[in-house]
Amino acid sequence: MSVEVEASDTDRAPGSHRSSRDRLRSYLVGLVLAMVLTAASFAASSSNLVWSPGTPVLLAVLAIAQMGVHLVFFLHISSAPDSTNNVLSLAFGIFVVGLLIFGSMIIMANLNQNMTLNDQMLDMHLQR
Amino acid sequence: MSAAVDVAHAEAPEGAPLSQRGPAPTRVVAAFGFWLFLLSDIILFAALFAAYAVLAGSTNGGPSGAELFNKRHVLYETGCLLASSFTCGMMMIAMDTRSTRLIYLGSLITAGLGALFLSLEFSEFADMIRGGNGPTRSAFLSAFFALVGTHGIHVTVGIGWLAMMVGQVATIGFAPMVVRRLFCFSLFWHALDIVWIGIFTVVYLGVYR
Numbered sequence: 001m002s003v004e005v006e007a008s009d010t011d012r013a014p015g016s017h018r019s020s021r022d023r024l025r026s027y028l029v030g031l032v033l034a035m036v037l038t039a040a041s042f043a044a045s046s047s048n049l050v051w052s053p054g055t056p057v058l059l060a061v062l063a064i065a066q067m068g069v070h071l072v073f074f075l076h077i078s079s080a081p082d083s084t085n086n087v088l089s090l091a092f093g094i095f096v097v098g099l100l101i102f103g104s105m106i107i108m109a110n111l112n113q114n115m116t117l118n119d120q121m122l123d124m125h126l127q128r
Numbered sequence: 129m130s131a132a133v134d135v136a137h138a139e140a141p142e143g144a145p146l147s148q149r150g151p152a153p154t155r156v157v158a159a160f161g162f163w164l165f166l167l168s169d170i171i172l173f174a175a176l177f178a179a180y181a182v183l184a185g186s187t188n189g190g191p192s193g194a195e196l197f198n199k200r201h202v203l204y205e206t207g208c209l210l211a212s213s214f215t216c217g218m219m220m221i222a223m224d225t226r227s228t229r230l231i232y233l234g235s236l237i238t239a240g241l242g243a244l245f246l247s248l249e250f251s252e253f254a255d256m257i258r259g260g261n262g263p264t265r266s267a268f269l270s271a272f273f274a275l276v277g278t279h280g281i282h283v284t285v286g287i288g289w290l291a292m293m294v295g296q297v298a299t300i301g302f303a304p305m306v307v308r309r310l311f312c313f314s315l316f317w318h319a320l321d322i323v324w325i326g327i328f329t330v331v332y333l334g335v336y337r
Contacts, residue, residue: 020221027217034210042203045333056334063329067322074213074318082156086163092166096175102176 029071037066155308162312166319169282173323176278177330180271184334188266193335196256202332205248206324209283212241213321220314226302231310235294238317242287249280272331279327284322291312 036069044050050058071077077086152155166291184193241275253273256262263273296306 009303019223023221023224024218027214027221030217031210031214034213038206038210040334041329042199059329059333063136066325068327069317070213072226074217074321075315082152085160087166089160089167093170096171100171100174101181105181108182119253 026073030069033069033073034066037062037069041066146199151249154304158308159311159315162315166315170319170323173275173278173326176275177326180331182266184192184269188268191261192267192268193272193331196261197332197335199332200250201248202328205245206328208241208245209250209321209324212238212245215241216314218315220311222245223302223307223310227296231297231327232294235290239287239290239316242283242290245281246280246287249276253277254309276327276331277318279323282300282323288316288318289316 041059044055044062056095071090077083077090079087152160215234215237219231219238222230222234253276255268261269263270290313293306293310296309300306
């Protein structure tokens with residue numbers, strides 16, 4: 001028993017077996033960070049402080065940062081041994097999500113480009 | 129039988145190497161299984177996001193997002209979900225201290241904020257449909273209602289789940305089974321907030337360029 005207490009005091013991975021006070025502090029930090037990032041997103045979308053073609057990039061960065069904050073402070077994804085499998089499956093999930101979204105966008109943009117016929121081609125295609 | 133399982137799943141000392149710790153406790157295994165479900169759910173949302181990204185410009189002469197969306201409205205919805213995510217976390221701390229009263233209070237606030245979010249979303253949908261801009265108006269609006277509506281259905285299911293968990297805490301108490309289910313609920317609720325971050329960024333803020 002004493003070994004367990006000693007080990008958990010010194011060799012503790014972040015996010016595992018913490019006191020209520022530590023967990024409350026973690027949730028509060030997460031809440032404040034998420035609120036700041038949300039406010040920044042809404043401000044960035046309406047202000048002219050950022051060069052306007054760069055706004056979508058800024059919005060994407062803020063959204064990904066906020067998702068990271070939620071994962072770490074609310075869903076408690078950490079480097080603890082308990083969550084190794086969770087992190088690996090999360091990486092695979094992000095990979096599939098990326099393939100699905102960006103793959104669809106690239107394929108559909110490509111199709112749109114290739115399927116656009118000029119008038120002459122359209123006449124030939126429709127045999128008129 | 130259950131006693132034997134409990135012994136087999138007893139927590140090994142933290143310092144022991146991974147290879148000598150034996151099977152992971154049920155708490156960890158159940159959370160991992162639910163985590164896999166959440167990832168598959170997020171892949172479902174990714175398909176809807178992909179459809180929206182492809183169809184966002186296909187308004188068929190109808191209104192675009194910039195004409196339909198009210199940013200202040202979306203800010204209120206975001207605030208509701210973020211606050212309910214936080215109170216859900218407070219509920220998890222109350223669960224660790226086995227405080228029934230705080231669990232009831234936390235779930236009341238969490239479900240209340242979720243319901244407020246749903247009513248805001250419902251009023252937005254009702255306004256759009258009343259103005260003739262329902263899901264049948266254009267491909268853009270079909271994709272919009274599919275994506276945001278699916279998220280709303282998830283929130284509705286989450287509120288029902290939370291109500292059931294309150295019933296289980298009241299009747300069964302803090303059995304390991306109930307504690308695991310409440311923990312899975314908190315994962316579900318936080319994951320819905322993550323999906324909402326994607327929605328307000330891509331759908332609502334992405335149009336104000």
